[in-house]
Amino acid sequence: MRAPGFWSRPPGVAATLLAPLGALYAAATARRVARAGASVGVPVICVGNLTAGGAGKTPTVIALAERLVARGVAVGIVSRGYGGSLTGPVRVDPMRHEAGDVGDEPLLMAAFAPVWVARDRAEGARAAVAGGAAVVLLDDGFQNPSVAKDLSIVVVDAGAGFGNGRVLPAGPLREPVAAGLARADLTLSIGSPDQQAALVLPEPPPRLRGRLEPLGTGMDWTGLPVFAFAGIGRPEKFFDTLRELGAEIRGTEALGDHQPLTPALLRRLGDRAARLSAQPVTTEKDAVRLPPNLRGRVMTIPVRLRLDDWSDLDAGLAALGL
Template structure:
């Protein structure tokens, strides 16, 4: 589902009307996160956010996995596997799993670190440790109490911020901002924007940059489609590369790429005489036979000043 438009606008009549339900949602979240979590014997780093939808969690997990791997730490990712049907715990294998089974994000993450899908996060973490994990990267799960988090990083889309500041369904928040940030060790704002945050917890700033692959994008006629939290960010990134963006289609986050949808997208691209292009996360949902026909633009997170992150990692022994 796409986020309702009023979530991103100043509070109006509809958000006011839904605010009592938002208060109930917030109380339910507060009760849930107060439960005691389990420890699994290795540091658990949670990458989460306070809003529904994408904020940049997946690129953040990838960046952490690469950072830990560079210092010889065997980090495994544990994910709920949004959109997948497998309960787990199961280790993701791109050779035998597809997005319908494990979700698109775990398929992408599995290219960077051993990745486990588990509806029960504690069971997934225990399976990862049994398989040799020296650290667990919890993809999402900031509002899930199953595990004790040794380090919690709240990712914020600097452009979208916290929307209208209301809790679901009155707005995009999973919990009130003050309550969420009180449990966080770090915040990470990604992209351009003047989102207001308190001085504590310490703040990191980053941006998503296209990965240099040798591809010459300048002047390429492109039809772009994306099913991520904010597809327009992807389209803007393509523009910065100098493509000739002849058409775009914003899909819902995690939207299944059915044959009918892919046929329609292909017809649009053909009419525009444009090359279809999508994100890495969307690409893993493409049927194998079509992956050679759609270009993928990979992006990576660049953190501008990582001193607070390094301090936090040293505190938990990493």
């Protein structure tokens, strides 16, 4: 799915006409999140957002997992497994599972900590605890009340903000900003210094600021002709990263978030790269959806979250005994 263009513009005719449906959606969300969640016996840290689509949740979960694992904490990540066919709860095994089974993000996160995929997040959290997790990282699920959360982090794409400020389907919001931030313990805005300065949050909880940085691979991208494709929430962020690395972008293809890489689509992308005499390149998340025979021919750029200051987050972890 691609987000409608009017979601990112000041409210116009479409947003106004859809506003009553947005009000109904917001009311339904408010009723749902008011329910008490189940305790699973260990701290639960939820990494969520207020908008449909990507905001940087997966890199945030990975950064948290790395920080906790470095402290000797047994981490279990629980994901709904969007795009996968398995309902779970099932522990992700990269040697056995494909993106079509468990989704692309769980496969990516499984390199950093054990991951359980479950449509029922409470069942997934209990499975993670039974598997030895001393803390559960809930990937998404901020608007899902099934699990009691001990620390909730709302991730915001500083470049996109909250779009037109309207609730689905009139805009990108899953719930009104003020209501969502009132339930959060921390916000994390991800973007460049200019984007961070432009983003205004209404009476937020403590705010963390971070950025996604390409992981050093020893690769010199300067002048390399590339054809870039990406199926993430905001593909242009990936294209901007390539430009910052100095690559010569001869063409781009923005795919839908989690869009399946069918044989027909891959043939079309490969033909376009060949016509442009360019190296095909994609994101880590897209790469796990590639068939094995193509993974060596499509280059990837790993990115990792870097925080300017960890103190507020470390204080939150310390309060949970982590």
